[in-house]
Amino acid sequence: MADAAVAGYAEALLAVAAAEGDLSAVEDELFSVAQAFRSNDELRSTLADGDVPAARRLQVVDDLLDGRASATTSALVSMVVGAGRASELPAIVDAFLERSAASRNKAVATVRAAVDLTADQRVRLAAAIKTATGKDVEVRVVEDPSVLGGVVTEIGDDIIDGSVRRRLNQLRESFR
Amino acid sequence: MRNRLIRLLAAPLIALVGLVALAGPAAASGESVGACMAHVLEHEAHGELDEHLLHDEAVQDELEKCFSAPNPILPEVNEIIWGGAAFLILLVVMVKKGFPAVQGAMDARAARIAADLDEADQAKQDAQSVKADYEARLADAKAEASRLIDEARADAERVRADLVARAEADAAGIRERAAGEADAAKAQAIADLRAEVSSIALGAAERVVQSSLDAEVQGNLIDAYIDEVAGANG
Secondary structure (H helix, E strand, O other), X not given: OHHHHHHHHHHHHHHHHHHHOOHHHHHHHHHHHHHHHHHOHHHHHHHHOOOOOHHHHHHHHHHHHOOOOOHHHHHHHHHHHHOOOXXXXXXXXXXXXXXXXXXXXXXXXXXXXXXXXXXXXXXXXXXXXXXXXXXXXXXXEEEOHHHOOOEEEEEOOEEEEOOHHHHHHHHHHHHO | OHHHHHHHHHHHHHHHHHHHHHHHHHHHOOOOHHHHHHHHHHHHHOOOOOOOHHHOHHHHHHHHHHXXXXXXXXXXXXXXXXXXXXXXXXXXXXXXXXXXXXXXXXXXXXXXXXXXXXXXXXXXXXXXXXXXXXXXXXXXXXXXXXXXXXXHHHHHHHHHHHHHHHHHHHHHHHHHHHHHHHHHHHHHHHHHHHHHHHHHHHHHHHHHHHHHOXXXXXXXXXXXXXXXXXXXOO
């Protein structure tokens, strides 16, 4: 039921964004909102709290995105939060991105790194992933200081972990 | 039998001794001095009693005799006759009546004594029987007591052996558990120490890595990662 709802909202977001004609910008903004939602517990708990009135939650969304996102993105986030699906917003955004990429015959590669990748690095990384997996991917970078250094790439269920954090964990395991 | 013969001879002998001893007084008491003197004077006076007669020496001698005691041994004949008859009568009565009565009493007494002796023997035998029975019971009681003591001793020995075996088993279990706990504690201490050391070392390493990860190093790490991914299938 939850998966069906996520899929339905993802389809709706994709249809609205495509209709508004600024799909690429909406994808980037929704991806940023979803990452902020994942990393901020207070924001997530506030928007997902059923006891908080819907008007209050929508006001929080407006305050958060005002001036930082397009009107389409704000409307889509407000739609999801107003419908009481705030806790599922990251999953809905992931499904939206996957469908959007699939419409272009591509997959989404979520890349987590301590620092942002340059445009050149993103292009070379996409080419390298295509070489390694045979898939055309759209690289979406998440800055994650816990990685310390290097990169962790997630393509669906596949994970390519080249982070310093992994090497430190391997070192920790070797001590045991 | 011999006692009976002695008793038969003793009776006449006692009677004869009594006759001789009592004859004198019996004779002396038969005639008084006055009667004796009257009889002498009557015999000498021949019917004519005067004062000359009393001066006659022959008469005085006869009168003097009246003052002398009669024969103490020989009684008067008639007394002997009466005394002998009485003695014989008494002897017959004694032999016919007294002696059997005495004999019967003595026989009865002898029988009673014999019965008493038999009774005493019987009592003695009964006492010996009771004593034997008592000794037998005492022996049984001693044997039973000895058996009970032996059983108690065997039980005590068995209980002691059980307790010793149980104590030894408990001690072995305690030693084994203590050894196991000591080994576990040792292993845990080593693991804790190793974890602590590794945590300290990893913390230090992480700090060193973070301090050394400047923008250039980060870019190099990302490039190296891209090359590694690209070369994974190559």
